[in-house]
Amino acid sequence: MSSKRYAEAFKLEAVKQVIEYGQSVPDVAARLNVSPPTLYAWLRRYGVPMHARQTHDQQQAELRRLHAELKRVTEDHDNLKKGRSVLCQSVRVKYAFIEAHHGQWPIRRLCRVLNVHPSGYYAWASQPLSVRAEDDARMRRLISRSWLESGGVYGYRRITRELRELGEGCGKHRVARLMGQIGLQSAIGYLRHPGKDGKRPMQPPAYHQWHELSVSQPNMVWMIEVTYIRTYQGKLFVATVSDVFSRKVVGWSAEAAMSPELVLKALAMAVLRREPAPGVLVNFGQGSQFSRHDLRLFLRAFRLKAYISRRKDRHRNGIADGFSQYLQRERVRRKIYRTSEEARREVSDYVETFYNPMRRHRHTGGLSPDEYERRHFEKLNGLPRRHDASHL
Incomplete structure (x- = not known):
């Protein structure tokens, strides 16, 4: 008891x-x-x-x-x-x-x-979630979708532009904070080490000075750049022709060897696609592939003007290296290519399905090259696309 x-x-x-x-x-x-x-x-x-x-x-x-x-x-x-x-x-x-x-x-x-x-x-x-927290959750879903649609490339600035075009009123700092919460970031390129080049610089066949501020319409200045992609079969060299006005890639080619035909094929594609008026200024870099006689004959046949920039020309390199950096950072660095044909298909997919129609650029006010040119021609009220660049 x-x-x-x-x-x-x-x-x-x-x-x-x-x-x-x-x-x-x-x-x-x-x-x-x-x-x-x-x-x-x-x-x-x-x-x-x-x-x-x-x-x-x-x-x-x-x-x-x-x-x-x-x-x-x-x-x-x-x-x-x-x-x-x-x-x-x-x-x-x-x-x-x-x-x-x-x-x-x-x-x-x-x-x-x-x-x-x-x-x-x-x-x-x-009530665990406030109105602000619920809106942040919705914004995180939109940010994730925009980041995935860009192929995991865009940072908070470009994603902010994407969201604003969808009608979302958000600031870039809020987008950066939400991206940090879900672990998203922009693509990062290779680490480049500064070096010296002691080779003798090339002399341009005909010197034509230009400035980016003077490029006010398409087909005035084209920029040619050459880069390469490593594969198990060796290097694949890629030549691109970009329009300085919109940063659009108007021509490109890919070959297993660095040769004058590589640049000629990219220029031929650009001429075929754009049908430019005489006087387009074609800017080259320092390299033996740009000094061949057949390339000069091609330029003369289509009445294109050549301009070979000086070595370490920051004004020129800042534009010409843009596409190469984007390609290496946003596609090439993330993959290993077994064959040259696989790498060539990757370049074609990047240029034709993402870079030209979708890739946003700061130079174009956050618009893609195609959209930037479309709005430019709308302002011209239907004027023809051929433009005379002979005054350069």
């Missing part, structure tokens, strides 16, 4: 019969209708003097208090070990931590350790 059924005086009287009157425990237990173990427990409890019993009670209470304090300090220490990463975070992050660990420790203790009010946590638990 439980001792809680008996009064304090009853217990003292039972102990007195055993101690003072010398009666046996079984006899007293049977007479009082209690079990012997219960009576033995009363003897241990009340068989000592009053002052000794009070001292023992105080010691036991102090021991229980110390055990409870030790347990609280230990739990607080464990809370800090797990929650130290959120101590300096926002209140909502702390609420999420409490929600994830409230089964291990009391909620109020977690709130005290993280320095938040329990009422705030309970209000958050009833």
Whole structure:
């Protein structure tokens, strides 16, 4: 039986019969209708003097208090070990931590350790997402879709332009913050080490000066650049012809060897596609493939003007190297090509399906080359696409 059924005086009287009157425990237990173990427990409890019993009670209470304090300090220490990463975070992050660990420790203790009010946590638990948080979740989905559509290329600036065209009112800093939360970033190119080139610079056959600000329409200045792609079969050299006005690639070719035919095929494609008026200025870089006689004959046949830029011409290289950097950074660096034909298909897909119709450029105000030219011709109210560049 439980001792809680008996009064304090009853217990003292039972102990007195055993101690003072010398009666046996079984006899007293049977007479009082209690079990012997219960009576033995009363003897241990009340068989000592009053002052000794009070001292023992105080010691036991102090021991229980110390055990409870030790347990609280230990739990607080464990809370800090797990929650130290959120101590300096926002209140909502702390609420999420409490929600994830409230089964291990009391909620109020977690709130005290993280320095938040329990009422705030309970209000958050009833509605975890605010209007702003729900809008951020929606924006993260749009950002992820735009980033995937770009092939994992765009950074926060170009994605901001994409979202604004969709009618979303968002700033670039907010897009950068949301991209950081979901681990998205723009494509990063190769690390380039500065070096010196001691070769003798080429002399242009006919010097024609130009400036980017003077290029006010298509087919005025074309830029030729050559790069290469590594494959298991060797290098694949790629020559491209870009229109400085819109940065559009108007011609390209890919061959397994660096030869004058590589540049001639890219120029032939550009002439076939654009049908330019006489006087287009074609800008070359420093290289033997640009100094062949048959290339000069081609330029003369289609009345194109040649301009070979000086070595380390920052004004020219900043434009000409643009496409090569984009190609290497956004496609080539991410893949390993087994054959030259696989790399050639990659170049064709990048130029025709992404770079010209979709790739946004800062020079064009965040528009793709095709869209930039389309808007330019709309402003001309249907004027023909041929433009005379002989005044350069």
